Amino acid sequence: MAIEAERAKGAAVLVLDAGNALFKFPNSTGDKNEKARAELLLKQMDAMGTVAMAVGARDLTLGLNFLRNGAKGAKMKLLSANLVDKEGKPVFPASTVATVGGLKIGVVGASPEGTLPESKGLPVGPAVLAEARRLREKEKVDVVVLLAAVPYEVTRRLASQAEGVDFVMQSHEGRGPGVAYRDGLATMVPPGERGRQVARLELAVSGPGTFQDLATAGQAKESLKNLEANLKRAKERLAATKDEAARKALEETVASFEARRAALQKDAKLDATGMARTHQLSYIQLGADKPSDPAVQKLVERIEPPGSSDHGHPH
Incomplete structure (x- = not known):
């Protein structure tokens, strides 16, 4: 509903998710509803026009095949520049390009390093930098956004060296809302936590150069x-x-x-007028004052009936 309201204002909107969105924990708890809840989240994210999501540890809780099958037929792209299968082949596209408001925006995904269900995360830095360079040189994008579903400290080190990356949106520990700040070459953007907020990053681009806050x-x-x-x-x-x-x-x-x-x-x-590139971060709080979509609420209540400990918004 909040995103629909933004679109109704006539603004050019690009919806992205930094990952770790589908499950509450990286390992299955055996909860009978966790699969149905994840499937509902995938469908609703796609329905609200999410263009891309990075694949995080809490998206692979039920394994790689579950995630692949759940995303079949969806317009939303699952992205990871460094996730490979047991044969060493890339599991998902490294990036996607979206044209919004006349801007070509390259979106790169990153997953945690190390062993993951049915897959492995290669070193993040080289994979992300190579893909950002490709997007700049081959795709001629205007802006590069990294969806980093990796630990915060890894993301900070990456942002300080991320040549070609403009913005980094990180998820892993659930750090909540904050302020956008430049960390080396890229600007870190806290995306909010577990669907309680929607981060709203407004961009104005009229030329080359560094983004100013x-x-x-x-x-x-x-x-x-x-x-x-x-x-x-x-x-x-x-x-x-x-x-x-x-x-x-x-x-x-x-x-x-x-x-x-x-x-x-x-x-x-x-x-003042004349600044070539500016950005401004704000948050839309998804509290009781934001009404739920009645149709979606019914789907949620089939999985998490009113009064249950888990009852709430799906995302």
Whole structure:
């Protein structure tokens, strides 16, 4: 419903999932409903127009064949640049390209390294960097997004070296919402946790260059207001002070404030026209104030009846 509301505004929308979406745990608990719940999630993700999902450990709980069969006939792409089968062959496509709002967006998936059900995760870094390079050189994409269903620390190391990757959306531990921040070459984007939020990343692209965060501009403007007031008071005190030692200290303070003001003024201008690439992250909270789709709710209640400990939104 939240995504439909975004589309109704006329915005160009690309729905992605960072993975670890289908099961609560990487290993089966024997719960009789876990298979039906995962199948429902796959169908509903596809129905709401999800273009791609990375394959994480909590998507392989019932094995590789279950995931493959569950995604048959779906428009949603399951992606992994580093997941191979027992013969060493790639299990899923490494990436997909979507054209949204006139932009060509390359989406790469990454899975955890090591042994996984019926498969193995090769080293993430080389696989992702090679695919990002291919998307830039061969597909001529405008933006590259990495869906990283891998541990947070692995993702951070990757982002710092991810030449060609613009944004990294990570899932593995369930870290919840946060702020977008640049970590080396790429910007990390927390996607929310277990369907409780939808991360809304707005992009504006009118040319080449590095993406600038509009949230930085807003924070800089608030800091600039406070700094201007402090600078004014410091200058007033300096004008009224006769003691040389006190004047020297105040002059140093004024110089420090003015240097800081110049830096903040630069950041505060990021939302002005003329910026080639900007982004802004916000979250849509999926609480009680967001009504469920009645048809979907009925499907959920067949698996998790009202009053059961697991009852809730499917995703």
